[in-house]
Amino acid sequence: MFTAEIRITSEDAEGIISALSPEAGRELPRxxxxxxxxxxxxxxxxxxxxxxxxxAALNSYLECIRxxxxxxxxxx
Numbered sequence: 001m002f003t004a005e006i007r008i009t010s011e012d013a014e015g016i017i018s019a020l021s022p023e024a025g026r027e028l029p030r031x032x033x034x035x036x037x038x039x040x041x042x043x044x045x046x047x048x049x050x051x052x053x054x055x056a057a058l059n060s061y062l063e064c065i066r067x068x069x070x071x072x073x074x075x076x
Contacts, residue, residue: 001047002054006061008042016068017042023064031057 048054
């Protein structure tokens with residue numbers, strides 16, 4: 001089993017976590033995700049059965065974080 005944790009400490013952490021919460025409920029093959037907050041930071045916890053599934057999940061969540069941050073910059 002592979003595990004990873006992404007911590008988001010930007011001022012947009014709460015908005016990013018809010019935007020990503022529906023994504024965490026989506027079924028992904030060989031991957032489980034949880035999204036929440038800890039100590040004021042956004043936290044995404046991933047577990048996957050193999051390296052390929054972990055890579056795909058990390059790429060997906062990191063891209064979603066980037067897009068959400070970009071939207072935040074545009075709308076300010």
